Amino acid sequence: MSAHIFVVEDEKPILTLLTYNLEKEGYKVSSSSNGEEALPLIKEKKPDLVLLDWMLPDLSGIKICQYLKQDEKVKNIPVIMLTAKGEEEDKVKGLNTGAEDYITKPFSFPELLARIKSLLKRVKPNIVSEEATYLDLKIDRESMKVFRKEKEISLGPKEYKLLDFLIKQPKRVYSREQLLEHVWGDDINVESRTVDVHITRLRQSINIEGAKPLIRTVRSAGYSLEN
Amino acid sequence: MSAHIFVVEDEKPILTLLTYNLEKEGYKVSSSSNGEEALPLIKEKKPDLVLLDWMLPDLSGIKICQYLKQDEKVKNIPVIMLTAKGEEEDKVKGLNTGAEDYITKPFSFPELLARIKSLLKRVKPNIVSEEATYLDLKIDRESMKVFRKEKEISLGPKEYKLLDFLIKQPKRVYSREQLLEHVWGDDINVESRTVDVHITRLRQSINIEGAKPLIRTVRSAGYSLEN
DNA sequence: TAAATATTTAACAAATCTGTAACATTACTC
């Protein structure tokens, strides 16, 4: 499964070059040479990574980045900013926009590629596929069905979300707070012990005869999907 | 593996504060309060980042930065300059020296920390890596598991934290007080002898048949992860 | 070598953390 990269760049030669090279590397590329139209497109398409020219003519890259990083739904998409040489002083300003990386134009493509890969590796959990499995557990996100050993299991909405989240990085341990943030949403105000209860319910649901328990408790730390 | 930061600052209180706080965050810190001696030291030690006072008495920070940025071997080390308030207008001048960031004194430590992290992220994308090893000991921070010779070891929360901290800089000796601060947290009030007990427990946990002891006691000084 | 100093370890009580049942409340379905 390949990552989807969104490029916002008004300099056509650069855009063409980037698109060409990135696609050659196997990435799916979308682009816009116009800041104003880029923002809604990014929110709609939810790419895995955004390459953003610092100084776009209409809506500047800095602004776009700020908007993205303020929006709950897309703030986790990593952003690499392309800053031209003369704008280097603005780097400091850029720190506060929350972009994950900066590259000064003109840049070497291999370097860019390395940085892209490095970032994508870190946000792997955001790259979701239609189907995920862990051992004998399978989740089909299209039909929203869950199977254990080929047998369908019925989960409540929250249990489904919880599993959906945990299975993205099965072995990673998440704190109750992290789970609340990602599964419940961070504005919500819910006791962290509530997570325990839902974990218990999820455990009961996915537990079938003759199968291992799949959720690990890590004392004073949290939970992970693992046995 | 933790990042190495070099601080050049002639104001002793600031230098002390910085060193203290940075080490508390787990960074390795070297320093110099003298510009002339700093330059060769930086070239020799090749830290991951340099914090540089703008106006040093002998050899100014600007000069040092210029020299660093002209030297092929160290030009890639990011530099953060600490400018005093009155010197703010000189920022523009400073930009040409190639420093990566500027902070005006007095500064808030959390802000400095954020900038350091942001810079380090670019240079060393995974400075606090998800995995650390020392000899036959491995700690996976993602799943929060510890292995000795490929075999999983189960640790209590505090033991895990202790090891997690010690392994960031193996061989470095930490006093009981330092360990209390880093592993327990500094508001807490716990006897320093308690550290001994936890070290003992950690020793027992990570000690498996036919493997060397990995924690060294340094009499009247503290402990280190070393054999 | 004895005394002084420092560290290791076992034992135990106190504190903390987790699992789950029970219940109240809210949201949804027909």
Next chain:
DNA sequence: GAGTAATGTTACAGATTTGTTAAATATTTA
């Protein structure tokens, strides 16, 4: 609108972890 399902909270039992103490052991000093 009644009935059903889902959700969040609380309470409590049981399990694990933690800090302290004190005695045993080790190391240094005089």
